[in-house]
Amino acid sequence: MTSGQRISFKHQRVSYLLLAAIVVLTLVFACHLLLSEGSVEPPNVLLITIDALRADRLGCYGYRLDTSPNIDRLSQRGVLFADCTVQWPKTWPSMASLISGMYPKATGVRINQRVLPSSLYVMSEIFGQAGYRTGAVTANFNIGRKFGFDRGFDYFVESWQDMWKQQEGDIPFHNRPGKVKFFTNATIVTDQALKWLNENRKNPKPFFLWLHYMDTHGPYVPPQSYDKYFQNAYKSEPAPLRKLPPYQLHKDTETGHTITDIGFYRAKYDREIRFLDDELGRLFKKIRKLGANRKTIIIFTADHGESFGEHNYYLEHGRFPYQACAHVPLIIIKDGILPKGKRIEKPVGLIDVSATILELAGIEVPATFEGQSLVGMMLGEKNATAPEYVFMESGYDPNFPQLTVRYGRWKLIHVQSQSDLAAMAGTKHELYDVYKDSAEVNNLIDQEPNIAAHLSEVLHKWYASGPRYEEKGTETKIDIETFDPKVIEMLKSLGYVK
Numbered sequence: 001m002t003s004g005q006r007i008s009f010k011h012q013r014v015s016y017l018l019l020a021a022i023v024v025l026t027l028v029f030a031c032h033l034l035l036s037e038g039s040v041e042p043p044n045v046l047l048i049t050i051d052a053l054r055a056d057r058l059g060c061y062g063y064r065l066d067t068s069p070n071i072d073r074l075s076q077r078g079v080l081f082a083d084c085t086v087q088w089p090k091t092w093p094s095m096a097s098l099i100s101g102m103y104p105k106a107t108g109v110r111i112n113q114r115v116l117p118s119s120l121y122v123m124s125e126i127f128g129q130a131g132y133r134t135g136a137v138t139a140n141f142n143i144g145r146k147f148g149f150d151r152g153f154d155y156f157v158e159s160w161q162d163m164w165k166q167q168e169g170d171i172p173f174h175n176r177p178g179k180v181k182f183f184t185n186a187t188i189v190t191d192q193a194l195k196w197l198n199e200n201r202k203n204p205k206p207f208f209l210w211l212h213y214m215d216t217h218g219p220y221v222p223p224q225s226y227d228k229y230f231q232n233a234y235k236s237e238p239a240p241l242r243k244l245p246p247y248q249l250h251k252d253t254e255t256g257h258t259i260t261d262i263g264f265y266r267a268k269y270d271r272e273i274r275f276l277d278d279e280l281g282r283l284f285k286k287i288r289k290l291g292a293n294r295k296t297i298i299i300f301t302a303d304h305g306e307s308f309g310e311h312n313y314y315l316e317h318g319r320f321p322y323q324a325c326a327h328v329p330l331i332i333i334k335d336g337i338l339p340k341g342k343r344i345e346k347p348v349g350l351i352d353v354s355a356t357i358l359e360l361a362g363i364e365v366p367a368t369f370e371g372q373s374l375v376g377m378m379l380g381e382k383n384a385t386a387p388e389y390v391f392m393e394s395g396y397d398p399n400f401p402q403l404t405v406r407y408g409r410w411k412l413i414h415v416q417s418q419s420d421l422a423a424m425a426g427t428k429h430e431l432y433d434v435y436k437d438s439a440e441v442n443n444l445i446d447q448e449p450n451i452a453a454h455l456s457e458v459l460h461k462w463y464a465s466g467p468r469y470e471e472k473g474t475e476t477k478i479d480i481e482t483f484d485p486k487v488i489e490m491l492k493s494l495g496y497v498k
Contacts, residue, residue: 044296051217053302070281078333089304089325090318101354101369108469110398116148124152127208139214160184186279220268234263302328321394346386409435412455
């Protein structure tokens with residue numbers, strides 16, 4: 001090879017290297033543009049909350065009966081949190097904390113029914129400001145317009161309204177189990193959700209859609225066709241009539257006697273779950289047909305659980321902080337991003353969900369949110385940690401609520417009111433190892449003094465610190481007596497009004 005040929009070859013090689021470098025730089029620049037803000041299509045967000053759904057009644061949480069095939073399949077598409085605690089086991093305070101990322105002591109929405117304070121910065125507003133279409137369908141009046149939960153939504157449906165408009169005259173709800181569910185049930189909620197999705201399927205903007213289903217809230221009256229499920233699944237277990245809430249009671253069709261068998265009510269509750277599951281299956285199928293699966297974040301959870309005799313508390317929720325009412329399912333799916341079939345055992349709070357949703361959607365989490373994002377945990381990032389402590393309030397006295405802290409396997413409850421002391425374990429502090437004792441029957445307050453002392457200090461520091469709701473006049477207070485009589489009857493039939 002001559003010297004001139006060698007020089008020509010070197011120049012040619014340099015040219016190839018320069019060309020390759022230019023191609024690489026171009027690809028890097030293109031990727032940067034794709035990943036820059038606003039260039040990647042934002043994901044849709046579907047938030048599904050179920051009223052009064054116990055985690056331990058779902059197959060994916062180990063239940064023995066086939067109550068939830070569609071929910072179980074959903075769990076295999078994403079991440080299941082085995083130990084999620086609500087922030088107050090009653091609908092309106094629980095959901096206020098979920099959508100605002102703040103504890104009840106900060107929202108002011110506790111057992112006292114009040115309008116959602118204007119000072120709260122809620123997810124619907126955040127998504128709306130980020131360019132999302134925002135929609136909601138709620139089956140529970142307590143998270144409806146009267147209580148300010150419609151704030152920030154372009155489309156807000158109270159699911160019972162359509163059937164109300166079709167009826168003439170008075171609607172007798174009281175002491176007629178299931179009458180309310182004629183007006184609002186899983187079929188109606190799903191239909192209303194699908195209507196909105198169909199109407200907006202060609203809209204280029206992403207959506208944030210919140211669906212709140214009511215079916216597993218009492219009274220338990222699933223469609224008659226579901227009577228074929230779970231027959232003889234439970235042994236008869238009589239309960240004292242005085243312990244059963246009146247709105248839940250069914251009568252024997254042959255004798256006319258009030259049914260006090262808890263086995264009967266458990267089977268009814270399970271059938272409600274199966275009915276709900278079928279309707280969710282219909283919803284998921286439609287989302288697949290719309291081609292929205294891969295670009296939709298799905299969050300499935302509940303506002304609280306339900307008690308079936310645990311701690312002598314029947315067919316209710318809200319009064320006590322025990323696991324039957326505090327432990328709810330939490331499943332999060334984002335196809336192509338989150339791992340499939342992953343199970344996380346560490347305790348988390350429902351309060352963490354809002355920050356998690358926003359991070360998954362690529363939206364900045366407001367500084368006001370008290371929960372933490374769980375995205376790092378789900379992705380298995382090396383430095384990601386679970387919340388060290390999870391806190392909860394509960395009870396029927398907003399001035400002296402029961403205070404609870406979860407720390408790994410441990411659960412400490414501080415009982416403040418005398419009436420609660422009489423109704424609970426009789427000690428100001430209760431300590432349980434919920435991994436060994438999920439029914440919370442062995443109070444270890446005397447056996448584990450060091451754990452109890454540490455958690456008591458943590459709990460009281462938390463309650464005394466951080467943001468706290470400040471009463472500003474009376475504009476947020478609700479006077480139930482001013483409601484339409486039809487609404488009052490409905491609330492009575494659901495146990496919300498005596």
